[in-house]
Amino acid sequence: MNSPKLIKSYVLMVFLCFLSTVSMSQVQPTLGGTSRMMNNALAEMNKGDFEKANNLFRQIIESNLPIPPEMPYYFAETLFQLKQYDNSANFLNKYLELNGLKGENFEKAKALESMLEKPLNEIKACQLCDRRGYKFQVCFTCEGAKDIEQDCNYCKAKGIVGCNKCVGSGLITKRNVFNIVEYHECDKCGGDGRHTCPICDGTKIESGTCRTCQGVGQLQSDQICNHKADEPRHLSAVFNRMRSH
Ligand SMILES: [Zn+2]
Ligand SMILES: [Zn+2]
Ligand SMILES: [Zn+2]
Ligand SMILES: [Zn+2]
Numbered sequence: 236m237n238s239p240k241l242i243k244s245y246v247l248m249v250f251l252c253f254l255s256t257v258s259m260s261q262v263q264p265t266l267g268g269t270s271r272m273m274n275n276a277l278a279e280m281n282k283g284d285f286e287k288a289n290n291l292f293r294q295i296i297e298s299n300l301p302i303p304p305e306m307p308y309y310f311a312e313t314l315f316q317l318k319q320y321d322n323s324a325n326f327l328n329k330y331l332e333l334n335g336l337k338g339e340n341f342e343k344a345k346a347l348e349s350m351l352e353k354p355l356n357e358i359k360a361c362q363l364c365d366r367r368g369y370k371f372q373v374c375f376t377c378e379g380a381k382d383i384e385q386d387c388n389y390c391k392a393k394g395i396v397g398c399n400k401c402v403g404s405g406l407i408t409k410r411n412v413f414n415i416v417e418y419h420e421c422d423k424c425g426g427d428g429r430h431t432c433p434i435c436d437g438t439k440i441e442s443g444t445c446r447t448c449q450g451v452g453q454l455q456s457d458q459i460c461n462h463k464a465d466e467p468r469h470l471s472a473v474f475n476r477m478r479s480h
Contacts, residue, residue, distance in 0.1 A: 305334075305340055307327070308326075308338065308343065310326045311324075320354040321355070323351060358462075360462075363464065364460030368459055370458045372455075374452055376448065379452040381445055386441070387432060387434055387435035387441040388441060390434065390439065394431065394432055394438065396431075400422075400424070405424060406420065
């Protein structure tokens, strides 16, 4: 048997599984299903339905069955159409690495490679999106402020906490010289078993790093960035009024 080829397709499979971070529905394909799915995906690509093609390619990856050698190229092309440029480049590079000049779609792959240059550079230059080209959104909790006043985490916004010295009982035990257990009122909580929260001082509010965004002020989104800042809402309302005259 030609084991290098087997190893190659195994390596590709592992790589594709690794890349596929999007959780998909549980699909149990039948035997030999990957070539059928691949044909279906190609048909959807010809129809221009790249969303459907994308889903089919992801099913191929998640099937854990051997992946047709030309599949990474077609998947890269589909991802390019869906503007998922970073992921497209990943699959394209893997395709070229594994198939080299022998790939059926080598010429097309090189053409796609140069088509990817511009959008990838735009992503790199843009401050509004992450390195994969997905738009940052302003944190909905702190609205970009990074530090905020939020519910005290230590006391869960109750303002009081159970005493840890007496474990909430209000009493501590001591053995005297006759080895007899004596009970004393807890000096930390004055016998109450609980005391004012030491973090918020009973205010129930704690100011500090926003827990939603970890103090970054923005969050990742699944929206592909157009590398243009949003028009402020009040301005666009003004423009709309101007237009209506
Ligand atoms: Zn106590
Ligand atoms: Zn507190
Ligand atoms: Zn935040
Ligand atoms: Zn951007």
